Amino acid sequence: MAEIRRDLVKSNWVGIVADMALKPQEFPINKWGIETTSNNIICPFCEGHEAFTPPEIMAIRHDDSEANAAGWSIRVIPNKFSVLHPDGILEKKHNGIYSNYNGVGRQEVIIETPEHGVDLHEFDEARIVMIINILKQRYNVLSQDDRIKYIQIYKNRGIFAGASQEHSHSQVIGLPFVPQENSGVIDYYHKTGSCLLCDIIRQEKLVRERLVYETEHFLLICPYASRFPYETWVIPKKHCEHFGAISEAEINELAMLCKKYTSAMIDCLQNPAYNYMLNSAPVNVPYIPGFHWYLEITPRLLVTAGVDIATGIYMNPVAPELAASLLRDKLLGQD
Amino acid sequence: MAEIRRDLVKSNWVGIVADMALKPQEFPINKWGIETTSNNIICPFCEGHEAFTPPEIMAIRHDDSEANAAGWSIRVIPNKFSVLHPDGILEKKHNGIYSNYNGVGRQEVIIETPEHGVDLHEFDEARIVMIINILKQRYNVLSQDDRIKYIQIYKNRGIFAGASQEHSHSQVIGLPFVPQENSGVIDYYHKTGSCLLCDIIRQEKLVRERLVYETEHFLLICPYASRFPYETWVIPKKHCEHFGAISEAEINELAMLCKKYTSAMIDCLQNPAYNYMLNSAPVNVPYIPGFHWYLEITPRLLVTAGVDIATGIYMNPVAPELAASLLRDKLLGQD
Numbered sequence: 298m299a300e301i302r303r304d305l306v307k308s309n310w311v312g313i314v315a316d317m318a319l320k321p322q323e324f325p326i327n328k329w330g331i332e333t334t335s336n337n338i339i340c341p342f343c344e345g346h347e348a349f350t351p352p353e354i355m356a357i358r359h360d361d362s363e364a365n366a367a368g369w370s371i372r373v374i375p376n377k378f379s380v381l382h383p384d385g386i387l388e389k390k391h392n393g394i395y396s397n398y399n400g401v402g403r404q405e406v407i408i409e410t411p412e413h414g415v416d417l418h419e420f421d422e423a424r425i426v427m428i429i430n431i432l433k434q435r436y437n438v439l440s441q442d443d444r445i446k447y448i449q450i451y452k453n454r455g456i457f458a459g460a461s462q463e464h465s466h467s468q469v470i471g472l473p474f475v476p477q478e479n480s481g482v483i484d485y486y487h488k489t490g491s492c493l494l495c496d497i498i499r500q501e502k503l504v505r506e507r508l509v510y511e512t513e514h515f516l517l518i519c520p521y522a523s524r525f526p527y528e529t530w531v532i533p534k535k536h537c538e539h540f541g542a543i544s545e546a547e548i549n550e551l552a553m554l555c556k557k558y559t560s561a562m563i564d565c566l567q568n569p570a571y572n573y574m575l576n577s578a579p580v581n582v583p584y585i586p587g588f589h590w591y592l593e594i595t596p597r598l599l600v601t602a603g604v605d606i607a608t609g610i611y612m613n614p615v616a617p618e619l620a621a622s623l624l625r626d627k628l629l630g631q632d
Numbered sequence: 633m634a635e636i637r638r639d640l641v642k643s644n645w646v647g648i649v650a651d652m653a654l655k656p657q658e659f660p661i662n663k664w665g666i667e668t669t670s671n672n673i674i675c676p677f678c679e680g681h682e683a684f685t686p687p688e689i690m691a692i693r694h695d696d697s698e699a700n701a702a703g704w705s706i707r708v709i710p711n712k713f714s715v716l717h718p719d720g721i722l723e724k725k726h727n728g729i730y731s732n733y734n735g736v737g738r739q740e741v742i743i744e745t746p747e748h749g750v751d752l753h754e755f756d757e758a759r760i761v762m763i764i765n766i767l768k769q770r771y772n773v774l775s776q777d778d779r780i781k782y783i784q785i786y787k788n789r790g791i792f793a794g795a796s797q798e799h800s801h802s803q804v805i806g807l808p809f810v811p812q813e814n815s816g817v818i819d820y821y822h823k824t825g826s827c828l829l830c831d832i833i834r835q836e837k838l839v840r841e842r843l844v845y846e847t848e849h850f851l852l853i854c855p856y857a858s859r860f861p862y863e864t865w866v867i868p869k870k871h872c873e874h875f876g877a878i879s880e881a882e883i884n885e886l887a888m889l890c891k892k893y894t895s896a897m898i899d900c901l902q903n904p905a906y907n908y909m910l911n912s913a914p915v916n917v918p919y920i921p922g923f924h925w926y927l928e929i930t931p932r933l934l935v936t937a938g939v940d941i942a943t944g945i946y947m948n949p950v951a952p953e954l955a956a957s958l959l960r961d962k963l964l965g966q967d
Contacts, residue, residue: 301945302856304816305816305820306828306911307816311857311858311859311945311947314949324902324934380947393839394835449942451939457935459934459936459938476944478942478943478945480643481643481644482640496729497729500730521637522637522638522640522645522730523646567659574941601936602786602793602795604784604803606930607784608805608807612646613646613648614650614713
């Protein structure tokens, strides 16, 4: 059983991925430390271990190699432990006061390299360009499935960012409904007639205290209401709703920025766990104005505490102005 | 500077606790492990170390002991690193498209024992009764301050639950506005004319598959849309909006349940980090129907990943029905 259940208290949804059914002793963490057994386990993402994953959806391969065998450079597979399944139609079921959806959708894993232990900031730019191109391609393929209403691209690096595999990878999830999480951009558009992200770019360029870096196509800032210490957004300057419409010039520049920014962050913040989260507009729904795609990068230096979970109000001990100043100095120092 | 900033994308608030201003090397975690230096540091919560905390707000003390010295059993102090300050009036400031509140409110720490390394489940019931009585008292004192609109009681145990101190403690926070997080109970009341928690009690007692334990005054369940593996709610059976109105009989039973449930959880789940979060009705606002106080207990066996943060949709790998079955067997086995 895997289903998406309505959380009546939070007015939200929860994915119950019960196929995974971790036993208590299989969780990676306990009260004070990590008991990692990863050294004893075969990494399913390594080259030569293709049989440990579901069959690949696509891969960049040497011409003479066969699907689901060695000889690849980047590999896309279904997430084995997903709440979302690619078959069937969306059905809502009611059970007394409760309700749920069956998990129709997609969850794909992009294995970014055949090599274990080589991380994003260590890739050459050509590989990062390939990864972004594949993310764009998967975004556009998933958006052709009209059961999918929202596509979330993200990356978990390190156990403190929720990664269950060390081997460098990203994920693409196609949800059968639009999450409410970023609905502020819609409200802002209704109130002002403007794009929130375009207005943020305008104000941050004027004020400059939260500005981290600027290139031809992108602005890097620590957002005004950063939920995480050193949280950074990479915002395309050109108003564009869908990540799937990213241009070749933007991809090349974004690849350069991913490598440069991630290296700086790893160096400044002592090799933290981090998430990449790519926010974009809903798909396959009547047009909703206000969206503008952007990449959110969150180092994970603290664990969410009871007060944050209970109230939804994150407590951040680092002012974004201080964070931006540190990261800006580091990035400019590299130029 | 400490302020509460408006997050325009998430339509929410973020506390910027910049007085704390952790330097990058002071964060406790890095990519794969914990670098705890707590053994080298004097614990400010231990008896004899009272000078390391702000002056106490109240304490349960031996008759011959002096304030802010040894000789106490439970001690309440202001949180030194809070975004909230007890003086002044609430002011909203605008800065271009952004806005913030100054941090008016209270954040108190209840040091639950003078002894380091003794945890809640190891306390005798008499101590837990005293702690709950103090939480009730602080709730009622804070609710007399009409600048405070919402009181959140919570406990972080272990670094994976966001605790920055090992020494057993709880916290009470008085916010100057009502967080939207639990607004589903208001929507439910408007739609049905019923209390959501009362209706949950009714359905769970009928279905029984998520029921963990029942006493005269409380029902323990794993909620239908559990966000965390083994998440458990302790719901008072009598409809009651405010925790501050808990009866003596309920306090005694809740103390017994806290000890019994926490011991079972620690045993079943291999000594996990966990949060206690006490949800209650807003204070000092015009009456809003739909609230019913309850205690949420969340073992923290996984770290929130990119997909959960980005979409707000938590992915939980343990069905609440399985979780309830394991915890129920353990609790009934102890009877």
